[in-house]
Amino acid sequence: MDTRWAIFGTGGISAKFVSGLRHAKGAKPQLVVSRSAESGRRFAQAFGIPEVAEGYDSVTAASPFDVAYIATPPSEHARHAIACIEAGKAVLIEKPFASSVAEARRIADAARAQGVFCMEAMWTRFNPAARRLRDLIRDGAIGEVRQAHGAFCFTNKPDAANTSFDPQRGGGALAQLGVYPISLLHWLFGAPEGVEAFGRIGDTGVEEDAAISLRFAGGAVATVNTSLRALGDNGLRIGGTHGSIAFEGPIFRPYGVRVQRMAPRRKGSDTGLGRKALLREQGLPQKLSQWHGLLTRSGKVDRQLFAGNGYHYQVEEVGRCLAAGLQESPEMTLADSIAVMETMDTVRERIGGQGK
Amino acid sequence: MDTRWAIFGTGGISAKFVSGLRHAKGAKPQLVVSRSAESGRRFAQAFGIPEVAEGYDSVTAASPFDVAYIATPPSEHARHAIACIEAGKAVLIEKPFASSVAEARRIADAARAQGVFCMEAMWTRFNPAARRLRDLIRDGAIGEVRQAHGAFCFTNKPDAANTSFDPQRGGGALAQLGVYPISLLHWLFGAPEGVEAFGRIGDTGVEEDAAISLRFAGGAVATVNTSLRALGDNGLRIGGTHGSIAFEGPIFRPYGVRVQRMAPRRKGSDTGLGRKALLREQGLPQKLSQWHGLLTRSGKVDRQLFAGNGYHYQVEEVGRCLAAGLQESPEMTLADSIAVMETMDTVRERIGGQGK
Numbered sequence: 001m002d003t004r005w006a007i008f009g010t011g012g013i014s015a016k017f018v019s020g021l022r023h024a025k026g027a028k029p030q031l032v033v034s035r036s037a038e039s040g041r042r043f044a045q046a047f048g049i050p051e052v053a054e055g056y057d058s059v060t061a062a063s064p065f066d067v068a069y070i071a072t073p074p075s076e077h078a079r080h081a082i083a084c085i086e087a088g089k090a091v092l093i094e095k096p097f098a099s100s101v102a103e104a105r106r107i108a109d110a111a112r113a114q115g116v117f118c119m120e121a122m123w124t125r126f127n128p129a130a131r132r133l134r135d136l137i138r139d140g141a142i143g144e145v146r147q148a149h150g151a152f153c154f155t156n157k158p159d160a161a162n163t164s165f166d167p168q169r170g171g172g173a174l175a176q177l178g179v180y181p182i183s184l185l186h187w188l189f190g191a192p193e194g195v196e197a198f199g200r201i202g203d204t205g206v207e208e209d210a211a212i213s214l215r216f217a218g219g220a221v222a223t224v225n226t227s228l229r230a231l232g233d234n235g236l237r238i239g240g241t242h243g244s245i246a247f248e249g250p251i252f253r254p255y256g257v258r259v260q261r262m263a264p265r266r267k268g269s270d271t272g273l274g275r276k277a278l279l280r281e282q283g284l285p286q287k288l289s290q291w292h293g294l295l296t297r298s299g300k301v302d303r304q305l306f307a308g309n310g311y312h313y314q315v316e317e318v319g320r321c322l323a324a325g326l327q328e329s330p331e332m333t334l335a336d337s338i339a340v341m342e343t344m345d346t347v348r349e350r351i352g353g354q355g356k
Numbered sequence: 357m358d359t360r361w362a363i364f365g366t367g368g369i370s371a372k373f374v375s376g377l378r379h380a381k382g383a384k385p386q387l388v389v390s391r392s393a394e395s396g397r398r399f400a401q402a403f404g405i406p407e408v409a410e411g412y413d414s415v416t417a418a419s420p421f422d423v424a425y426i427a428t429p430p431s432e433h434a435r436h437a438i439a440c441i442e443a444g445k446a447v448l449i450e451k452p453f454a455s456s457v458a459e460a461r462r463i464a465d466a467a468r469a470q471g472v473f474c475m476e477a478m479w480t481r482f483n484p485a486a487r488r489l490r491d492l493i494r495d496g497a498i499g500e501v502r503q504a505h506g507a508f509c510f511t512n513k514p515d516a517a518n519t520s521f522d523p524q525r526g527g528g529a530l531a532q533l534g535v536y537p538i539s540l541l542h543w544l545f546g547a548p549e550g551v552e553a554f555g556r557i558g559d560t561g562v563e564e565d566a567a568i569s570l571r572f573a574g575g576a577v578a579t580v581n582t583s584l585r586a587l588g589d590n591g592l593r594i595g596g597t598h599g600s601i602a603f604e605g606p607i608f609r610p611y612g613v614r615v616q617r618m619a620p621r622r623k624g625s626d627t628g629l630g631r632k633a634l635l636r637e638q639g640l641p642q643k644l645s646q647w648h649g650l651l652t653r654s655g656k657v658d659r660q661l662f663a664g665n666g667y668h669y670q671v672e673e674v675g676r677c678l679a680a681g682l683q684e685s686p687e688m689t690l691a692d693s694i695a696v697m698e699t700m701d702t703v704r705e706r707i708g709g710q711g712k
Contacts, residue, residue, distance in 0.1 A: 019637045143511075146556070146565050146586035149579070153503055153595055157620040196552035198571035200502070211500050211569040211577035215554035221567035223505070223579035230595030231503035231618055233602070239509055239586030245614065246589070251455070262587055264513040281375045281665040309637040354550070354571065 020311025074170025376667025428527025
């Protein structure tokens with residue numbers, strides 16, 4: 001029998017999620033849970049979902065679903081997730097996992113106490129391009145990892161009525177966007193040993209921008225840019241002693257990786273006085289590289305195209321874990337979710353005093 | 357009469373510089389000054405330079421040149437530059453300007469006292485793509501600036517015999533590579549108000565990697581990655597409330613800018629339940645964007661191609677300043693060079709305690 005899903009919340013992210021769910025094997029959306037019956041019915045109709053429940057407190061152990069997908073505002077995650085957990089239901093919680101480390105711990109404790117499955121919906125970790133990137137790094141494709149950069153920035157209109165800009169509902173650039181690169185870096189390299197950041201608090205009281213430096217065990221360092229107000233490169237790139245790997249496509253939906261292998265060079269070897277060196281500086285090779293952007297876009301692309309929007313990978317992961325009787329996904333553990341919240345809290349602390 | 361140049365040092369950077377000098381109007385290389393007469397002669401022969409002087413102390417007021425280009429190791433910059441300045445010669449000093457803030461101040465004081473022209477050879481500031489980038493930002497092409505990211509990283513073989521890896525001669529990732537993005541950010545936004553960094557000190561005693569966060573007056577924030585051991589994206593990108601501007605080509609030699617304009621969006625507006633939204637998530641538009649990388653490479657390219665390797669722009673700037681009787685270039689002042697050294701010193705202080 002298919003795993004039956006309940007969708008908590010009828011916003012844009014729920015629409016994307018259910019749209020992705022269609023591509024997942026062994027899963028079907030069964031129930032929409034919404035604050036208002038009307039928006040629940042409209043959502044159910046748009047996606048052909050059989051049942052609608054009005055009010056988040058209406059859920060009981062007898063409700064007709066196996067897993068709840070919690071996509072209410074971050075400030076409500078703990079309340080809605082714990083209610084489901086106590087009803088014995090598995091939960092998949094939209095990122096950020098909660099609006100504070102304390103709430104994240106309460107959710108994790110409840111899931112462990114009840115012995116039910118609980119996972120953060122950091123779906124990028126299950127994307128084939130991300131898996132490929134991690135495998136290539138593990139296989140030594142770029143040598144020893146030294147550097148990383150990730151960004152997730154968009155230009156939005158500040159609006160206090162909007163969850164992203166509302167501190168009461170868990171808004172801010174970090175919770176809405178920065179969590180993607182931060183979580184991917186945690187996944188690849190573990191929790192950082194050092195966290196520093198600069199940022200700006202906007203008029204509605206959330207951090208609208210952040211520039212973050214991180215240091216990981218072993219000495220690799222990384223930077224992260226995130227913004228609710230400006231556009232960024234929105235990529236992920238890892239540099240090692242023998243090359244680099246970068247996502248093809250945006251960090252929130254990569255569809256491949258670009259690998260550039262490069263043997264460490266001896267400084268000065270390419271700056272001789274010979275005819276070849278001069279040609280490279282002044283002649284046709286220099287012109288060609290200008291025209292074609294060869295210097296910045298070289299490397300081999302390994303495309304990992306997928307059908308649909310990619311959200312189905314995390315849905316299938318939940319199905320696999322439930323079938324195996326696991327209470328956590330080994331790829332996205334509760335400890336990881338809490339550690340990511342801790343990193344984000346440290347960033348917010350650093351930014352806190354820096355004013356508007 | 358053409359401005360006569362003396363070239364101090366015969367390494368790779370001098371070769372590139374003289375190669376670029378050929379494209380400058382009103383300038384000619386007249387003299388090579390080298391520690392060894394032999395390498396001086398070899399260099400002079402390769403580039404058709406008439407005269408050679410052995411030993412850096414052989415330079416006097418009577419030496420047959422107007423401007424000295426100082427490309428000896430950073431640890432020697434102060435000594436060689438001040439000797440020239442005291443002989444009444446103008447100087448162009450390869451970056452980093454000196455190996456400490458104290459030495460940078462001594463050079464600036466000497467130039468001001470003697471009333472001779474002195475400038476750091478941060479040639480990227482005179483590159484047409486960099487000028488275009490700054491003009492577009494000033495003209496409001498991307499709205500209010502919020503975010504920036506710059507990187508300059510390469511995979512080198514650690515080697516204590518190499519200036520880059522030698523702390524005694526002013527090596528390290530910052531001095532050799534990081535100075536490019538840091539200086540460009542100073543040029544665009546002024547000296548940062550806040551500087552934080554993580555990094556790693558290598559076996560030869562220099563910082564091999566750094567991940568830097570910066571905060572500027574007005575609240576814009578930036579990250580910088582630099583490394584002697586790993587490959588990076590090596591670009592420069594500025595994000596604003598109405599779009600972004602990025603270099604086309606590497607940060608050390610950009611040949612254009614890519615402008616992406618974007619009106620701030622209202623969150624949620626693109627995540628509806630309609631047929632169009634679903635198509636974008638699941639259908640052909642999603643597939644096309646995967647195939648063509650449209651999401652990451654959109655925007656309008658403004659190419660600023662140039663003949664030669666681009667070093668001639670700074671040479672012509674020196675000529676213009678000398679003709680106008682200026683002692684500093686308004687685009688690359690001594691105060692700027694000192695401020696950049698201060699930022700780099702702060703980064704090194706932060707990294708200092710972090711170990712290998």
